[in-house]
Amino acid sequence: MKNIRQMLADTSSTDAHGSARSTTYELEPTMWLKEIVDAAQKLKFFEQAVSIHDLPKGTKDLVIPYRTAYIASGDWNYQSSENAEVTGTDLSNLDGATITPADAAYAINISYQAIRTNAVNLIQAAKQDLSEHYADVIDQGIVSAFNAATDATSSARGMQMLYGGDATTTGTLRAGDILTTDLIVKARQRLMDTSCYYWSGGSEAVSSQAKNPWVPTAAEPFILFIGIPQEHGLLKDSQFINAAEYGNNEIILNGEIGKYLGVKVVSTVNTTAATTWGAGAEAGHTCYLVKAKRCAALAYGLRPNLSVVDWKPYLMIRIILHMAYGISVIHPDAIVQVHVTDE
Secondary structure, three states: OOOEEEEEEEEOOOOOOOOOOOOOOOOOOOOOOOOOOOOOOOOOOHHHHOEEEEOOOOOOOEEEEEEOOOOOHHHOOOOOOOOOOOOOOOOOOEEEEEEOOEEEEEEEEEEHHHHHHOOOOHHHHHHHHHHHHHHHHHHHHHHHHHHOOOEOOOOOOOEEEEEOOOOOOHHHOOOOOOOOHHHHHHHHHHHHOOOOEEEEOOEEEEOOOOOOOOOOOOOOOEEEEEOHHHHHHHOOOHHHHHHOOOOOOOOOOOOEEEEEOOEEEEEOOOOOEEEEEOOOOEEEEEEEEEEOOOOEEEEEEEEEEEEEEEEHHHOEEEEEEEEEEEEEEOOHHHEEEEEEEOO
16 A cells, blocks of 8 residues: 655635625624534445454554365365275465555644634634545545455456446446346345356356355445445335335444345445446446455554644644555455446
8 A cells, every 4th residue: 555645735814714705894793603514524434344453553564364265065085984094185275465554644734823813613624624534535445445356267266247237348338227126136146156257358257266155144244335326226216115124223334225135235425436438438336245344454553543733833733634554355256346327
């Protein structure tokens, strides 16, 4: 992961005084609201799907041991003869993923004059912006890791892909190749099956290497991340609406709009968008169906923290967000990408 360093420009009194009033009359006083009405902010949605780990102080890397797959039944040695030694089976299905958290720091600088002459609490507003930015950085980092996951091939398990309608590539997607309940069922089957599908020359085939047969559980459910246009389509689909029911004790995820056949459906603006798919340059989104906690991991070398520094030589206050994190896919066969066009 690359280091990220961003220092925002110094905030002067003119940056923070808001839009100009069209008219001002001294005998018509203006009452200023003391609170900032924040625009809708993106929350952390993808973080719900990954395992999260904290590195102790003095540690540089995190190594996550994992089982690539259970030993296949045909690979076991066995003995059926009397008084004969049992031949051992090699335990060669263990591996590890190394995550090295990288530092990321962001800051907002606000002049004393801006703080003194403004009607709102600029320090609190800066804290809110930095906190929301942190959430967005983590979510987009997880999406980037999903996009970079190793694809399945003819001889190796990996991430699988599906396309809307009868498309076989993003280049063959057309208007109307949208996300449907049938496509959700197909993606769910891809996660649960031991057969691992891959694409070659526009044709789909089964890899010679079997994949993990994932199943959803209460602690590690199947989560489908969709774009806002896909949410709009599903919420008009009676088949989805009628099936998206919950028990009294069901835990609802951030952004969750329903649960379909055991798949939790989460709507977020951070799914990957495209504007030039197919010959018609269709707009679309990549949706992600994942096995929660097994698909990827997030490691913190330093949990996000905010500090407010009185920087007197420059007559300003610095509000700094600092963290160190790393993200890695653990099981690429626990991810199914679904490429569809928007409505």
